[in-house]
Amino acid sequence: MPHASxxxxxxxxxxxxxxxxxxxxxxxxxxxHSALRDDELAFLGLAALVGVLASLSVxxxxxxxxxxxxxxxxxxxxxxxxxxxxxDWRLVLIVPVVGGVVIGGVAWALRRWRPHDIVDAIEANALxxxxxxxxxxxxxxxxxxxxxxxxxxxxxxxxxxxxxxGLASRLAGILKLRRDDRRxxxxxxxxxxxxxxxxxxLTGAFYxxxxxxxxxxxxxxxxxxxxxxxxxxxxxxxxxxxxxFTVSQAVRIGGWDYAAFLALGLLSAxxxxxxxxxxxxTEGWFRRxxxxxxxxxxxxxxxxxxxxxxxxxxxxxxxxxxELDLHIALTLPFMIGLVLAKIAASAISIGAGFRGGLxxxxxxxxxxxxxxxxxxIDRVIPSAVLDPLAYSLVGMGTVGAAIVGxxxxxxxLVLETTGxxxxxxxxxxxxxxxxxxxxxxxxxxxxxxxxxxRGLKIRSPEDIGWFDEIKVGRLMRGDPxxxxxxxxxxxxxxxxxxxxxxQVFAIEDGKLAGLIDLSEVHGPDLEGDPAVQTAQGLVHKAxxxxxxxxxxxxxxxxxEARLEALPVVDDPDGLQxxxxxxxxxxxxxxxxxxxxxxxxxxxxxxxxxxxxPPKT
Numbered sequence: 001m002p003h004a005s006x007x008x009x010x011x012x013x014x015x016x017x018x019x020x021x022x023x024x025x026x027x028x029x030x031x032x033h034s035a036l037r038d039d040e041l042a043f044l045g046l047a048a049l050v051g052v053l054a055s056l057s058v059x060x061x062x063x064x065x066x067x068x069x070x071x072x073x074x075x076x077x078x079x080x081x082x083x084x085x086x087x088d089w090r091l092v093l094i095v096p097v098v099g100g101v102v103i104g105g106v107a108w109a110l111r112r113w114r115p116h117d118i119v120d121a122i123e124a125n126a127l128x129x130x131x132x133x134x135x136x137x138x139x140x141x142x143x144x145x146x147x148x149x150x151x152x153x154x155x156x157x158x159x160x161x162x163x164x165x166g167l168a169s170r171l172a173g174i175l176k177l178r179r180d181d182r183r184x185x186x187x188x189x190x191x192x193x194x195x196x197x198x199x200x201x202l203t204g205a206f207y208x209x210x211x212x213x214x215x216x217x218x219x220x221x222x223x224x225x226x227x228x229x230x231x232x233x234x235x236x237x238x239x240x241x242x243x244x245f246t247v248s249q250a251v252r253i254g255g256w257d258y259a260a261f262l263a264l265g266l267l268s269a270x271x272x273x274x275x276x277x278x279x280x281x282t283e284g285w286f287r288r289x290x291x292x293x294x295x296x297x298x299x300x301x302x303x304x305x306x307x308x309x310x311x312x313x314x315x316x317x318x319x320x321x322x323e324l325d326l327h328i329a330l331t332l333p334f335m336i337g338l339v340l341a342k343i344a345a346s347a348i349s350i351g352a353g354f355r356g357g358l359x360x361x362x363x364x365x366x367x368x369x370x371x372x373x374x375x376x377i378d379r380v381i382p383s384a385v386l387d388p389l390a391y392s393l394v395g396m397g398t399v400g401a402a403i404v405g406x407x408x409x410x411x412x413l414v415l416e417t418t419g420x421x422x423x424x425x426x427x428x429x430x431x432x433x434x435x436x437x438x439x440x441x442x443x444x445x446x447x448x449x450x451x452x453x454r455g456l457k458i459r460s461p462e463d464i465g466w467f468d469e470i471k472v473g474r475l476m477r478g479d480p481x482x483x484x485x486x487x488x489x490x491x492x493x494x495x496x497x498x499x500x501x502x503q504v505f506a507i508e509d510g511k512l513a514g515l516i517d518l519s520e521v522h523g524p525d526l527e528g529d530p531a532v533q534t535a536q537g538l539v540h541k542a543x544x545x546x547x548x549x550x551x552x553x554x555x556x557x558x559x560e561a562r563l564e565a566l567p568v569v570d571d572p573d574g575l576q577x578x579x580x581x582x583x584x585x586x587x588x589x590x591x592x593x594x595x596x597x598x599x600x601x602x603x604x605x606x607x608x609x610x611x612x613p614p615k616t
Contacts (some may be wrong), residue, residue, distance in 0.1 A: 054164030068149030080320025099150025137166030154356020192231025265433025272402025282351020300352020370395020405445025
C-alpha cells in the first residue's frame with residue numbers, strides 16, 4: 001500500500017506533464033500555421049508581443065545596473081552614476097578594478113563554455129537570416145550589466161538590442177517563421193528595445209530601419225512601429241512618461257547658427273573616427289603585449305579609475321552627465337577636459353574587454369562638444385550670443401550619427417526629447433554633414449568597423465547571407481566535357497569540331513589537369529603533326545569550384561579567372577571533375593533570386609493590401 005500511494009502522485013504529475021507537452025505542441029502547430037505566415041494582423045500581434053518582451057528585458061537590465069551602482073558606489077537609486085555623486089574617492093579606484101577582474105573571470109568561463117563570437121542583430125540579419133542565439137545574447141547582457149555596473153565607460157544600448165533581438169529570433173525559431181519574417185521580427189525586437197530605453201518610439205523604429213533591417217519598406221512599417229510603441233508604453237508603465245533627457249527652456253537658433261552646425265557636423269565626424277580608432281588602438285596595445293584577454297578588463301580599469309578621480313562623469317553610460325550638461329552651466333576648460341576624458345575612458349573600456357556600446361557615450365561626448373564649441377565661438381566673437389543648449393543638442397545628434405550610424409534616428413531622438421522643431425532642423429543640418437563626412441573619410445560606423453576588423457564584409461544589415469545559400473552543387477551541369485591529356489590533337493578535333501563547344505577539361509590520372517581552349521586546337525598556327533602531337537601542351541591551369549561554394553564565391557572566381565566556364569570538382573585533393581558551371585547561368589540565377597527578394601522585401605505584402613484569405 002505505501003508503494004501504491006507514493007506512485008499515485010508520480011503518475012498524476014507524469015500524466016499532467018504529457019498533457020502540457022501535448023497542448024504546447026498543438027499551440028506551436030497552430031501558431032506556426034499559415035495564419036502567422038500569411039495573415040498580416042497575426043504578424044502584427046506577434047510584433048506587439050516582441051515589443052513587450054524586449055521592453056521588459058530593458059527594464060530588468062536597467063534595474064540590475066542601478067542595483068549594482070547603489071551597492072558598489074553607495075549612490076541613491078534615482079541618481080545616475082555619471083552625475084559624479086560618488087562620495088568616497090577610493091570606490092572610484094577600487095570598484096572598477098575589482099569589477100574588471102570579475103568580468104575577466106566571467107569572460108574566461110563563458111569563452112571556455114561557448115568558444116565562438118557572439119552574433120549581434122546586424123550580423124544575424126545580414127548573414128544568417130535573423131538567426132541568433134538567445135543564450136549568447138544573455139551572456140552578452142550579463143557581461144554588459146557587470147561592465148556598466150562597476151563603472152566602465154560603456155552604455156547598455158548594445159545589450160538592450162541584443163536581448164530584444166535575441167528574444168525575437170528565438171520566438172521566430174519556435175514558430176518556424178520564414179527567413180524574411182524572422183529578419184523583420186529581429187528588427188522589431190531592436191526597435192522596441194531602443195524605444196523603451198529612450199522613451200522614444202520614433203527613434204526606436206528608425207534605429208531598426210537604418211541599422212537592423214537596412215531599409216524602410218511599407219511592409220515593415222506596421223510591425224516595427226507597433227513593436228516600438230508597445231515597447232515604449234511598457235517602459236512608461238514602469239518608469240513613467242518623462243523623457244530620458246529633458247530640456248527646460250526654448251532653444252534659440254539664428255540664421256548663422258546653421259553654418260556653425262555644418263562645421264559642428266564635420267568636427268563630430270572627425271571626433272567619431274578618433275573614438276573608433278581609439279578602441280582599435282587599445283585592443284592592439286593589449287595584443288602587442290600578449291596580455292591574456294581575461295586580465296585586460298582589470299588592467300584597463302586602472303586608467304579609467306584614475307581619469308574618474310578628476311572627471312567622475314566618465315563613469316557609466318553618460319545619461320546623468322548629459323542631464324548635467326543640459327541643465328548646469330559648466331566652464332569651458334572643464335567641458336573640453338571632460339570631452340577628452342570621456343573619449344579616452346570609453347576607448348580604454350571597450351578596448352580592454354568591458355562589454356557595452358558607444359551609443360550613450362557618443363551622445364554625451366556630442367553634448368559636451370557642442371556646448372563647448374558655442375562657448376568658444378562666443379569668446380572669439382562676443383557679438384554672436386549663441387545658445388549653448390542648441391549646440392549641445394546638435395552635438396548629441398552629430399556625434400551619435402558619426403559613431404552609431406543611424407542619422408534619422410538621431411534626428412528623431414532630439415525631436416522626441418525636446419519637441420522643438422527648430423532644434424530638430426539644426427540637428428538635421430549637422431547630422432547630414434557628419435554622416436556624409438564619415439562615409440567619405442572612414443566608410444564605417446562603429447558596428448561595421450568591428451565587422452571589418454573581424455574580416456566580415458558587412459557594410460549594412462541588408463540580407464546577403466542568401467548568396468551563400470545558393471550552392472554551386474545546385475547550379476552546375478553534371479555532364480562535363482573531359483578528355484585525357486594524352487589525346488592527340490587530331491582526335492580532339494574529331495571529337496569536338498570547331499563551334500561545338502569553347503573549351504574542354506583535361507584529365508590526368510583521374511584528376512583535373514586544367515582546361516583546353518578549342519580555338520587553339522583548331523587554330524591554323526598550331527605547329528607539329530596533329531596526328532602525333534598530344535594536347536598536353538595546350539592545357540592551361542584554371543581554378544575550380546566546389547559543390548559547397550556559394551554563388552557569390554563562384555562569381556568572384558569567374559571575375560578573377562576571366563573564363564566563361566569553370567570545372568566543379570569533388571574536393572580539393574581528389575580533383576575529380578563532377579560537373580561545370582558557366583558564368584552566364586550563375587549570373588542569371590543570382591539576378592533572379594535578387595529580384596525575387598527585392599520584390600518581397602520592398603513591399604511584396606503591401607501595407608494597404610488586404611490579408612491573404614485563409615485556405616479552404
